Amino acid sequence: MWALRRASANSVRVHGLNLAAFRACAGLGTFGSHAEDKSSNPEQTTCALDGLLSSKRCYHAARIPSRFSAGSQTFSSRAGAKSGGEEEADLEEGFSELETHEVTETTGQGDIEDDSTSVSESELSDDESLEDALETELIEDLAMDSAKTESKKKRVLSDLCKLIMDEPGHSISDALDKYVADGKELSQSEIYDTLLNLRRRKMFGKALQLSEWADKKKVINFTEREYASRVDLIAKVQGLQKAENYIETIPKSYREEVVYRTLLANCVGATNVKKAEEVFNKMKDLDFPLTAFACNQLLLLYKRTDKKKIADVLLMMEKENVKPTRFTYQLLIDTKGQFRDIVGMDQIVETMKAEGIELNFRMRATLARHYAAAGLNEKAEAVLKEIEGDDLEAKHWKRAILLSLYADIGNADQVERVWKACESKPHNQESLAAIEAFGKLKNVAKAEAVFSKMSNAVKKLSPRYYTFMLKVYADNKMLNKGKEFLKQMGDSGCHIGPITWDAVVKLYVDAGEVEKADSILQKAAQQNSQRPLFTSYMLILDQYAKRGDIHNAEKIFHRMRQAGYVSRARPYHGLLQAYINAKAPAYGIRERMKADNIVPNKGLAAQLSLVDAFKKTSVSDLLD
Template sequence: MWALRRTSIHLKNRGLSSGTIGISCMKSEIARSCLENHNAGVVEPQGKLLDESLYLTRFYNTSSSYSKSYAGARTFSSQADAKSSREGDDDLEDAFSELETPLDAVQGAASGDEIDDESDLSEGEGVADDMQNELGKVGTDTDVGEKRSPKGKAISALTKAILAAPLSSVSKALDKWVEEGNEVTQTEVSLTMLHLRKRRMFVKALQLSEWLESTKHIEFHETYYASRVDLISKVRGIFKAEEYIQKIPESCRGEIVYRTLLANCVSATNVRKSEEVFNKMKSLFPVTCFSCNQLLLLYKRTDKKKIADVLLLMEKENIKPSIFTYQILIDVKGQSNDIGGMEQIVETMKSEGVEPNIQIQASLARHYTAAGLKDKAEAILKEMEGDDITKNRWVCRVLLPIYASLGRDDEVERIWKVCESNPFMEECMAAIGAWGKLKRIEEAEAAFDKMVKKVKRPSSKHFALLLNVYANHKMLAKGKDLVKRLAESSSTVGPLTWDALVKLYVGAGEVEKADSILDKALKQKRGKPLFNSYFVILDQYAKRGDIHNAEKIFLRMRDAGYVSRVRPYQALLAAYINAKAPAYGFRERMKADSVIPNKAMNDLLDRADAFRKSAVAELLE
């Protein structure tokens, strides 16, 4: 139960429904802590935050990065408890992706398949953390009472048939497969769908789903329809997914279908549609912790002022927070550098009998590190490690990057020695980033070589790790050599590689080259570039006072759905200020996008006003 402190709050006109309501309720310790510190990134509720009549004009993710993105990957439907075990991590991988993946309607589908096997992450700070969310198995088609195939087992005949088929003739290949006397079973379909999803081959997975529904080889139930909604969201956009829901038989149009749509809306950081879907669910079903967590995740990225409203709604509906709820709130406090508030939430969580899992411990360690509290960070890392790191081997990949952020070369060396003789792929990936952060390029390259040897056919995702190291250290020549090696591997390039290439050339001062790479990536239509890929180019044009190119990149960001927050507007306005040019109608542009300026933005707007010309001066020109 919530740790409640009886305090009367009259929330006149502050309801979270589509009608005007007033709520008088007790305020939880968590909600109180979020309301108390206005400088901590969460402030007093702002009134009817989910009222459709007020927010239908809000249109349109996120903070680290698919995001991952993603278009992290982009990538959120059951209450995954983020098990602190290697198996727990595998379960998260089997989820239907972090909802950093779905492409918005304006993006359309990847014309090829897979959107590469890279994580298709989307905008923001902390997308990787957000991937530890609650999607669980909803939408994976594994909820049919069948066991998944063990690791290492040969893929099924149905999977082979689909993998071998050209993208344009999957249905024909399936028809032929049946004509050859093969039987379509739920087990076969479930394992095939799981395999396609794990390889991020969403286009073929959708084609399989469409073929199954049209041929009626198996009986569809709500979980299958939810899976279809998820795939449509990823390939064709959330609006097409919403249209499809109306075609689902009413008996199968349950909460699982709508929560899948909601999760994809949140992944796309479409605020208006997320709130609209939430309110529809609220009118059809009891409010659940999952739905509230999705809003918390959305507002963590877009508007922290609304988080308190969601917490008060949870309390009003007597919804007990899940461990993921606590994880989001801890991240909000940590990102706002409110360490005291973060620790208070941890204490509240423990008082409710919920112990921090590995994901929360790692998040705490990262926030302590960012705040310069190295002793506290290292204490948590030692707790995560346990008495014997060899018996707790799977945690190595979590420890490596955090120790690197602390500047602890010795600890990174110690942890890597545990793995080095026979490392898992994830450990190699973590080591590359860790050594890169410590500016030990040779060690990062050695870890990359070990990883390449372990992977039969390394993908661009693997190359992007080392490419990022080169980009971060402005090593253009090494980066170009690695790109040639990548080209020779015939890997499909996706958002992570584009982002690394953009950073590489921006760091070398070749902004136009970076711009050209991003333009070519957009034309390939193999997923949505990351928020950061656009932003670093926009920022450089802004510093030059290049209004034309800054506006061009800003327009691309708008098309990708990346202008729902203040940062792109700040960079664009900086271009006008540096060019000493008036930015007419800028406040109106922000208002049209439902973007509320913060103090820094208001200061920039005041500076830009100084370049306005009087009406008489304009007439005389």
């Protein structure tokens, strides 16, 4: 297997894997382990990982209580149940990689470190990409072999699948009953194939209805895999609690590892830290074998919520001899890149290659993005040449990512060249990528031309086109153009969701109209069932913080909590900065953080010292 150590730790025995890259993984506190209580010394973030292969490990109670140990495969946390989920569910699979990659910066003090629980919009994009990969793996895992074989044999959808997809009503049971009454025979393989196709199209509600109908009519025989599939659909349609309740109704002999693994995947998809760790512990208590899939789920969860815990998962994988997969390496590469640790990122790539795992397209795109963000344009271009290969005409997704990444390094000539290759008949991904790319290059007229071309080519544009064009106006601080475009969006009748709200908020914030952005976001949250993105709130909170506007900063902070964004350190960074800029003490702030299970990192500790109403000074010591 392999070992993960801090750069300062002594070398230890490893099993056939280059240790250098994983020393880099733990360096600079990026993947540091929670080895001691930091409440008495908030600046001491971690200790070396010497001796952590022992199961007797001590953690801060608010982070990972003593129930976790690398040896026992157990995690536990009291984190908030709804700490994330900022991603927009309807993003086209694979398209999330087209988003820009910039790390969200904390405001104020220069020494505030990048918080492990902060999530930038770009990070969400990468997480969506990673989550798509795990979701695909889950779907393939739950699908019957016969369905996968049948699906590969024929691209044409079955009559049953067409019937269900076209059925407009909330219930499809009557249509299915009529289908059978008309003499149509239903085989198990056809049911499985239809379920697989509905899942791939994210039509989970109809897939659940079909599964329930097939069970009721005894059309298929349920095994642990069918039960796991039902758990997955219930979690996606009705929520985690309903899925957990359903597991209790499954015959005990069928409550296998795949059932709980499926629930775990949905907990991670909802970024529900507490529930995910409870399910993982339950799997341990039931003596299920530890799988790479379960570990990868935890890695994705902690990448989003607390990167310091990544080291704990890696150590656990070493202890239990769980071999890292391509996904494991991809996640580590992306996490190191987000911390601008390019040396560490490259070392992980070398380690992966030494294990015989080659870079795929997704990994190369991630590398190129991080090289570009670090200003290493030559290295980024070299990777982009590898992505392009000899045939630019072959794949539309390849051209889409090239458009975005060439724009990241400011290479307008290459953007034009790639766009010309697909301009005659562009795919949706290519058009959206072109709008974004020209926007990055400040060529707003060209972005508008691409939008106009697509607008004339189809009857009704996808809301994503409007959102991408609006972001171009926002990024280029063109408020009047943006306002005109918003009216055009309204006249078109297109659906407006959280990603569009985020673009509108950015448009007004960048124009200095923070109160207007605040008002728009509040109305959007009140009038819709969907909650705004985390980044939308932070854009406004950071602006109020810069002004030292404590009243409005507290108001936004409260609304974030109401929206479910709790147990996160990033909002506290913004709130504390408002008190600092107002030169006002923040009474009770430590107690509030403690109630939210927030352990101050170095940056938060520095801010707290500046707003402490009872801090000691040389004069106060004399008076005492």
